[in-house]
Amino acid sequence: MGRYNPKEAEPHWRERWAAEDSFRTLSANEAGARPKYYVLEMFPYPSGRIHMGHVRNYTMGDVVARFKRAQGFNVLHPMGWDAFGMPAENAAMERGVHPKGWTYDNIAAMREPLKTLGLSIDWSREFATCDPEYYGQEQKLFLELYRRGLAYRREGVVNWDPVDMTVLANEQVIDGRGWRSGAVVEKRKLTQWFLRITHYADDLIEGLKTLDRWPDKVRLMQENWIGRSQGLRLSFKVTGGAPAEFEAIDVYTTRPDTLYGASFIGVAPDHPLAQTLAADRPELAEFIVKCRQGGASEADIEAGEKLGFDTGVTVAHPFDPSWRLPVYVANFILMDYGTGAIFGCPAHDQRDLDFARKYGLKVMPVVLPSGADPVSFSVGDEAYTGPGRLFNSQFLDGLTVEEGKRAAIAKVEAAGQGQGATVYRLRDWGVSRQRYWGCPIPIIHCTACGPTPVPEKDLPVLLPDDVAFDKPGNPLLRHPTWRFTTCPTCAGPAERETDTFDTFVDSSWYFARFANPRAEQPVDRTAADYWLPVDQYIGGVEHAVLHLLYARFLTRALADDGLLDVKEPFAGLFTQGMVTHETYRATCDGRWVAPDEIEQKDGTTVLIETGEAVEVCGVEKMSKSKKNVVAPEDIFDQYGVDAARLFVLSDSPPERDVQWSASGVEGAWRLIQRIWAEFDAQPVEPPATVEMSEDCVALRRASHRLAQQVTDGLDNFRFNLAVARMHEMMSVLRAHPATGASPGQLAARHEALSILARVISPFMPHLAESCWERLGCEGLVVDAPWPKPDPALLTQDVAVLAVQINGKRRAEIRAPNEADDAAIEAIALGDDDVQRHLQGLTVRKVIVVKGRIVNIVAG
RNA sequence: GCCGCCUUAGCUCAGUGGUAGAGCGCAUCCUUGGUAAGGCUGAGGUCGACAGUUCAAUCCUGUCAGGCGGCACCA
Numbered sequence: 019m020g021r022y023n024p025k026e027a028e029p030h031w032r033e034r035w036a037a038e039d040s041f042r043t044l045s046a047n048e049a050g051a052r053p054k055y056y057v058l059e060m061f062p063y064p065s066g067r068i069h070m071g072h073v074r075n076y077t078m079g080d081v082v083a084r085f086k087r088a089q090g091f092n093v094l095h096p097m098g099w100d101a102f103g104m105p106a107e108n109a110a111m112e113r114g115v116h117p118k119g120w121t122y123d124n125i126a127a128m129r130e131p132l133k134t135l136g137l138s139i140d141w142s143r144e145f146a147t148c149d150p151e152y153y154g155q156e157q158k159l160f161l162e163l164y165r166r167g168l169a170y171r172r173e174g175v176v177n178w179d180p181v182d183m184t185v186l187a188n189e190q191v192i193d194g195r196g197w198r199s200g201a202v203v204e205k206r207k208l209t210q211w212f213l214r215i216t217h218y219a220d221d222l223i224e225g226l227k228t229l230d231r232w233p234d235k236v237r238l239m240q241e242n243w244i245g246r247s248q249g250l251r252l253s254f255k256v257t258g259g260a261p262a263e264f265e266a267i268d269v270y271t272t273r274p275d276t277l278y279g280a281s282f283i284g285v286a287p288d289h290p291l292a293q294t295l296a297a298d299r300p301e302l303a304e305f306i307v308k309c310r311q312g313g314a315s316e317a318d319i320e321a322g323e324k325l326g327f328d329t330g331v332t333v334a335h336p337f338d339p340s341w342r343l344p345v346y347v348a349n350f351i352l353m354d355y356g357t358g359a360i361f362g363c364p365a366h367d368q369r370d371l372d373f374a375r376k377y378g379l380k381v382m383p384v385v386l387p388s389g390a391d392p393v394s395f396s397v398g399d400e401a402y403t404g405p406g407r408l409f410n411s412q413f414l415d416g417l418t419v420e421e422g423k424r425a426a427i428a429k430v431e432a433a434g435q436g437q438g439a440t441v442y443r444l445r446d447w448g449v450s451r452q453r454y455w456g457c458p459i460p461i462i463h464c465t466a467c468g469p470t471p472v473p474e475k476d477l478p479v480l481l482p483d484d485v486a487f488d489k490p491g492n493p494l495l496r497h498p499t500w501r502f503t504t505c506p507t508c509a510g511p512a513e514r515e516t517d518t519f520d521t522f523v524d525s526s527w528y529f530a531r532f533a534n535p536r537a538e539q540p541v542d543r544t545a546a547d548y549w550l551p552v553d554q555y556i557g558g559v560e561h562a563v564l565h566l567l568y569a570r571f572l573t574r575a576l577a578d579d580g581l582l583d584v585k586e587p588f589a590g591l592f593t594q595g596m597v598t599h600e601t602y603r604a605t606c607d608g609r610w611v612a613p614d615e616i617e618q619k620d621g622t623t624v625l626i627e628t629g630e631a632v633e634v635c636g637v638e639k640m641s642k643s644k645k646n647v648v649a650p651e652d653i654f655d656q657y658g659v660d661a662a663r664l665f666v667l668s669d670s671p672p673e674r675d676v677q678w679s680a681s682g683v684e685g686a687w688r689l690i691q692r693i694w695a696e697f698d699a700q701p702v703e704p705p706a707t708v709e710m711s712e713d714c715v716a717l718r719r720a721s722h723r724l725a726q727q728v729t730d731g732l733d734n735f736r737f738n739l740a741v742a743r744m745h746e747m748m749s750v751l752r753a754h755p756a757t758g759a760s761p762g763q764l765a766a767r768h769e770a771l772s773i774l775a776r777v778i779s780p781f782m783p784h785l786a787e788s789c790w791e792r793l794g795c796e797g798l799v800v801d802a803p804w805p806k807p808d809p810a811l812l813t814q815d816v817a818v819l820a821v822q823i824n825g826k827r828r829a830e831i832r833a834p835n836e837a838d839d840a841a842i843e844a845i846a847l848g849d850d851d852v853q854r855h856l857q858g859l860t861v862r863k864v865i866v867v868k869g870r871i872v873n874i875v876a877g
Numbered sequence: 878g879c880c881g882c883c884u885u886a887g888c889u890c891a892g893u894g895g896u897a898g899a900g901c902g903c904a905u906c907c908u909u910g911g912u913a914a915g916g917c918u919g920a921g922g923u924c925g926a927c928a929g930u931u932c933a934a935u936c937c938u939g940u941c942a943g944g945c946g947g948c949a950c951c952a
Binding site: 020021234235238239242243245247249269270271272273284324348349350351352354355356359360361362363367368369370372441442443559562563637656668669670671674676677679681682684685686688689691692695698699736738739741742745746752818819820821822824825826827830862863864865867870871872873874875 | 878879880881882883888889890891892895896898899900901902911912913914915916932933934946947948950951952
């Protein structure tokens with residue numbers, strides 16, 4: 019008799035698993051008839067320490083991996099490192115350490131606690147994206163895309179941080195300033211490398227329909243991000259005021275039905291017409307500059323004031339050559355969407371209406387809501403965007419909005435003035451970063467030959483180690499020898515591309531590399547065909563769009579190259595919630611206080627050291643700035659890793675946030691001790707008989723039901739429900755104690771415990787091994803097959819039914835399972851309580867729901 | 878502004894078209910040779926508001942309120 023001591027047991031079992039090589043992935047040949055199962059968690063950035071979010075993420079993946087393994091699958095469950103990126107360079111600038119050393123040290127520091135967590139990972143497949151073996155293969159992939167025209171170079175507008183001298187991603191610009199330097203970010207035109215993701219825009223939307231094991235929310239976010247819209251591209255002929263080269267202005271619209279309500283044409287400040295006119299009209303040039311400044315700042319977007327400049331140019335209406343429309347340059351029109359020009363229909367578009375009111379343009383309604391009077395209907399300050407019938411619209415009169423769209427498109431197409439078109443919000447993916455710590459783009463720039471791919475024999479293009487971070491900017495630009503080279507084509511003097519890839523490129527194909535991480539080619543086609551797609555991918559919802567969209571795109575690109583056989587990399591996706599914690603701040607000076615600095619005393623919260631009062635603030639994501647962080651290592655140390663694993667799985671459903679608390683982890687600890695106590699109470703020698711006594715049928719039903727319920731919970735990602743069922747099982751076991759039990763009863767307990775040990779093993783793998791061993795079972799529980807419940811024990815012979823009278827519960831009856839509706843009705847109507855409640859009433863109807871309830875309608 | 882999610886016990890949250898649940902907290906009691914304790918019992922809920930569908934709604938539908946997230950001048 020003794021308490022379970024995780025400090026001794028946990029390291030012991032990890033050593034056993036390592037010694038037995040329990041988690042080695044089998045090759046396709048070795049696996050034989052076992053089906054494959056690929057479970058992957060989004061790989062971590064090696065910041066140097068693990069946090070509770072990691073614990074939750076990797077525990078969930080581990081639960082799935084262990085469960086599938088027990089069910090007889092050949093499981094691939096690998097781990098790697100998303101190791102390129104800015105923090106390494108920041109560390110280099112702030113502390114003078116080399117990004118490479120810093121990164122590999124961090125990886126080493128994080129690998130240990132992850133191993134401590136007892137994850138069933140095949141560590142032989144580990145790699146980091148900053149390994150030359152990995153990024154060299156990435157360079158090969160890029161050159162393949164380049165050859166196929168899926169990678170190209172063009173000028174693009176970027177966020178430029180003038181202090182750090184680098185491009186920033188949109189999410190690194192906060193209120194128009196660089197997140198690190200605080201400098202006002204400039205819009206700069208820079209020649210950049212792009213990947214042609216827009217080539218797959220349609221297929222990326224269509225593919226979402228096949229992803230039935232993805233959260234609807236994520237599919238919706240991707241669909242919105244790609245932003246497909248159907249409409250019409252059409253020309254307005256210029257009738258005066260523009261230079262000769264502008265014969266017509268092309269606009270894009272999703273509302274061709276409202277063409278008769280047009281009252282102006284608007285073009286973006288960056289539109290070629292605006293730019294050309296501005297060359298000899300200073301007032302227009304000034305206006306354009308003003309528009310650009312407004313671009314980034316949130317105040318302007320908030321205000322949303324519509325500004326325009328009348329160019330004096332006029333165009334003809336496509337349906338009526340004598341109808342003239344003025345052309346404005348307007349601040350709310352975007353150059354990189356559609357054609358950068360619109361026709362304004364103020365009555366049926368709010369932005370156009372705001373604009374028209376400001377500049378005194380005509381507002382002519384052409385869609386009449388049903389029931390409105392065509393003579394008096396007018397639009398005030400709110401545009402009408404709903405359904406209705408067209409009017410004031412010549413040949414379109416009387417049509418619905420949808421019919422009108424089709425008719426207008428047909429007419430425009432017949433007249434050769436335009437064409438129906440599909441337009442996307444998605445833009446090509448700019449992958450150039452002016453940084454050192456990333457995968458070098460394998461291109462050599464030659465003044466004679468232009469951009470030239472580095473020949474395959476010269477790959478990988480290695481990052482030079484001898485770089486200095488004493489000055490801002492990209493050290494590759496200042497490197498004396500690395501940058502300058504000779505052209506592979508003409509052997510003349512040439513320069514290397516000094517930009518490196520966006521780190522999202524690294525993470526867009528790593529899942530395919532895991533199939534065979536040491537392959538000579540980027541992807542081992544045979545291994546990838548066996549393992550892909552990933553059956554279950556698990557990660558944070560913050561990657562719902564970018565990472566997951568990029569990976570889907572690159573998978574398609576590689577499939578078109580013949581490097582992969584799947585279009586969708588992740589058949590199942592699960593997005594887990596965050597780990598949160600209460601926050602605390604000292605009442606006197608408002609500074610944030612860590613959870614281990616406080617204690618609860620007599621209903622108040624105080625600082626342990628000084629006793630001063632502490633205010634308990636909101637529950638928020640664990641973060642250093644709020645100091646509401648609990649270090650996983652401290653929990654491992656105090657309660658063991660199984661308690662930490664159990665807690666992050668128990669309280670909330672996995673997709674929701676879970677609130678970490680000291681009392682919660684105490685609860686997890688107690689469950690572990692309770693489970694152990696039941697095993698510990700069982701006699702050491704196996705039961706003398708295999709005949710289980712009849713009076714144990716309740717226990718047997720409970721344990722078989724437990725197997726069924728935990729299986730269901732795991733199949734549906736309801737880990738918290740599975741844990742709740744384990745709690746319930748403990749009450750049942752307590753009602754059937756080992757003390758004083760007959761041999762038959764002990765046999766039933768033995769069966770229950772053997773099921774329990776196996777179903778807890780994905781959640782608390784170390785405890786499960788100790789329990790399995792204590793029970794005297796053969797081998798390791800990780801190698802034991804998943805329990806299969808006996809269907810006969812999952813049903814009840816007698817059902818307990820509630821009886822409702824007029825919707826209110828009035829009685830409870832027992833009926834044999836095989837009783838038919840009439841028999842149940844008779845039992846219900848014969849019940850004393852029911853009779854009492856029916857006094858003075860006439861029974862009008864009786865509804866019998868088998869196994870559930872009887873409802874009597876009476877009046 | 879558009880889209881989505883959430884609102885159930887003091888707290889954190891499960892759950893179901895048909896008898897309202899868990900953990901923590903609280904109260905009472907037992908145990909103090911399972912002791913960095915363990916256990917019994919119990920109190921506590923108009924399931925956000927209103928309307929509709931239904932024999933029956935916490936659950937389905939609609940409207941509203943409050944909270945959270947994503948996108949945002951995308952024509």
